[in-house]
Amino acid sequence: MVRLDGVGLRYGRSGGPDILRDLNFAIPEGGFRWLLGASGAGKTSLLRLLTLAVRPTSGRLELLGTAIEQAKRRDLPKLRRRIGVVYQDFRLLPHLSAFDNVALPLRLAGRPEGQIRADVEEMMRWVTLTRRAHAHPHELSGGEQQRVAIARAIVSGPQILILDEPTASLDGDTGKMIIAFVKEKVLNKDRCIVIVTHDARINEYADRIIHMEDGRITGLDKGTE
Numbered sequence: 078m079v080r081l082d083g084v085g086l087r088y089g090r091s092g093g094p095d096i097l098r099d100l101n102f103a104i105p106e107g108g109f110r111w112l113l114g115a116s117g118a119g120k121t122s123l124l125r126l127l128t129l130a131v132r133p134t135s136g137r138l139e140l141l142g143t144a145i146e147q148a149k150r151r152d153l154p155k156l157r158r159r160i161g162v163v164y165q166d167f168r169l170l171p172h173l174s175a176f177d178n179v180a181l182p183l184r185l186a187g188r189p190e191g192q193i194r195a196d197v198e199e200m201m202r203w204v205t206l207t208r209r210a211h212a213h214p215h216e217l218s219g220g221e222q223q224r225v226a227i228a229r230a231i232v233s234g235p236q237i238l239i240l241d242e243p244t245a246s247l248d249g250d251t252g253k254m255i256i257a258f259v260k261e262k263v264l265n266k267d268r269c270i271v272i273v274t275h276d277a278r279i280n281e282y283a284d285r286i287i288h289m290e291d292g293r294i295t296g297l298d299k300g301t302e
């Protein structure tokens with residue numbers, strides 16, 4: 078589902094520094110990967126590649142069977158809709174309720190309103206926020222906002238789910254609960270999960286751990302499953 082062969086990334090002109098260098102790894106269907114590295118290791122730049130915010134400047138990046146460096150610009154929005162992302166700052170729209178934040182990707186895709194309501198209500202039950210469905214983001218705790226962001230990312234059934242520092246604002250027990258939620262709901266043979274973090278405390282849920290340092294992959298370890 079995800080494959081990087083010798084991928085590099087350079088911002089700006091061709092003479093600029095390499096931000097990412099010679100990245101090589103693959104994630105199959107049903108794969109669950111932790112991407113670990115300290116601040117400045119290159120995790121954010123790799124996240125931008127995996128969410129199609131930028132294209133590689135060298136090597137080959139393949140997502141869901143598409144070679145990104147060769148894909149036409151007009152084909153990328155459709156591919157992005159198959160990738161769900163939960164950002165560290167959640168990026169919830171403050172003027173929308175929790176329910177409407179979760180419903181947003183379905184409405185943008187033109188789904189019938191009746192189906193939207195059924196799907197969103199199911200997601201709100203799954204993240205145990207049914208009673209908070211009409212609350213706005215500023216009325217929710219950090220953990221509740223996190224769960225709304227996760228529900229929004231997976232309500233449309235993405236094949237790749239990427240979470241950026243999902244435990245940064247949570248205590249250890251809540252973080253484990255969030256990761257267990259995601260794995261139970263999302264992971265199957267047709268999907269994969271990537272968690273980008275510097276926090277290795279709860280890596281027992283992954284089947285592989287990718288270590289990054291200074292824009293390179295420095296290790297590929299087995300998880301503890």
